[in-house]
Amino acid sequence: MKIFAGLCAAAVLATTGGAGAQQIAGNYHVAGKTVEGRDYAGTARIETRSTTDCRIRWNTGRVSQGVCRMNDGKFVATLKDRSGQPEVVTYDVMSDGRLNGVVTVADKKGSGREVLTPIR
Structure with a gap:
C-alpha cells in the first residue's frame, strides 16, 4: 500500500515539458x-494552481477531490x-x-475507464 501511494505521488510530481494545466482547466x-x-x-x-499543477473535483453521485498534473501530453x-483506496487516473489529452x-x-485487479468531455 505504501509503495502504491509513493508511486501515485511520483506520478503527480513528475516534471517535464508539454501542455500546461491551464489548457485543460474548466468543466x-x-x-x-x-x-x-x-x-x-x-x-x-479542473482548476489550475500553476502552469502544470491543478485540482480536480468529480461529482458522480458523490463528490471526490484530487490533485492533478500535466506531463508530456498526459494528464x-x-x-x-x-472505500478510501488510492486511485490514479492517467488521461490521454485528445x-x-x-x-x-x-x-x-x-489492491484491485484490472482497470477502469473514464472520459472527460469539455462542457462548452
Missing part, C-alpha cells in the same frame, strides 16, 4: 466504468475511491479536448 461531463465494471456519470471541474490525477482515462485502484 467536463464525466462518463466511466469502475474497475468492478459499474457505469457512472456526472461532472468534473494524471490522484484521489481516493469510495485534440478535441476530451480526456480519455485509464483508472487504477490500489
